[in-house]
Amino acid sequence: MKTKIIFLAVLLLGITTRMQAQEDRNHGIIWSSLHGLEYGLKAGINIGGTSPLPLPEEIRALTGYNPNLNFSIEGNATKWLGKAQKWGISLGLRIENKGMEANARTKNYSMEIIGDGGEHMSGNWTGRVKTKFSGSFFSIPVLAAYQLSNRVKLSAGPFFSFLLNRTFDGYVYDGYLRQGDPTGTKAEFMGDSTAPYDFSDDLRTFQWGIEAGATWNAFKRLTVHADLTWGLNDIFKKDFNTITFAMYPIYLNVGFGYAF
Template identity: 55%
Template sequence: MNKKTSLIILWCLIVTASTVHAQEERNKSILKSLTIGLEYRLKAGFNIGGTSPIPLPAEIRKINSFNPTTAFSIEGDVVKTFNNKWGISAGLRLENKGMKTDATVKNYHMRMIASDGGEMEGQWTGGVTTTVKQSLLTIPILAIYKVSKRWELELGPWFSYVTSGEFFGEAYDGYLRDGDPTGEKVEVKSATYNFDDDLRHFQCGMQLGAQWRAFSHLNVTANLTWGVVPIFQKDFETITFNMYPIYANIGFGYVF
């Protein structure tokens, strides 16, 4: 065995020993956390839902199509258990939320940009497409109730910071009344709108969910998040009704 081969073998042994030691230290930390009722979880899933007024106002006559788009989430949680029934969870979630809709509306207040670049505002009757996209940093704080060894229910508030948000669309094949529904009528083939700058940066709401322990380290998760603060800023008056984010999340979680 030459010197070069010996050095390679020695280096491999050192790396292996270091990896084993790190694994042992990690296992000791996890076991120590379990003795004081702490558990660490990592979740991943996808959001399905939309941003909507509740209930639907009279101005929205028909939903022609709805596409929830692809929106993912990844989350890390720390769970503190107090006894065999109750616990509390706090986490950090990175997530996307989005939707695309097409609706027929009547006397829907709208501010839009015509094809010639001019701005128009009034009561719109016709078709409207809307696209909503948001990226959020969310903190959920949830009470946990253990129904059984495999089932948990969770309920509590969440708080989000919107790192980026878009709200835009098109008004098409209709007419605009100036001022009110009896104002001057202007036929419009197509016009666009964009309210990105009018979105709030902070959102909050409630979360209701359940988790099922499929295996010793694997959970199947499902929850519903409901915003209680409108997505637009307080001084935004173009859309005359409040809109709230309502999304379901389905995913999997790993328990350390």
């Protein structure tokens, strides 16, 4: 009998605690709503690539592309302004991956490769190039928000990203390297012969750009979104001169979320 009483007391305490937590949560949501505050969680997939714009003449053709599987998760808060609450300011914190693999056919493409003996050779490459880029970022979007309707929200503004982990490498094949300049000594890599390269340490750790997107309330709390991020500074450090053109990360994030 005593055991049953203790069990019922513990059960009642658990139910009471849960009800109190739910009540506190509801009170917090109501308070936030009255003060024009809105919170959300988003999860999605980044699809895109890192590319020069426009494609330089050294890249004669893209012969392959793999967007890879790049996940992101974000928490954000929006402060709606004025009585109408049509306009607002949104601040987010996002952990995300961006990456891709690409194959290209090039001519006189500036390159530094690692030879069979571990030596570094630089010059102009004519032939095939396989590139892999992968990065983990901590990103902060600061956006202007507009409530288009009860179910659709638009947003746009800058984002700032800090690179946590990075890879930019690949290899060349089916071609030749003119060392130094287009008339230099010729080093061929034909058939199964390849030469790797690695520019991972030359990636800059801070990137920024613009972001624009739309969020649709599919249900009361469930949202669906699509956000385009466009980097505005070169992914490589300022003193990196091997690749002679700037490259920019351009990605579309699509996914779902939960609005509190």
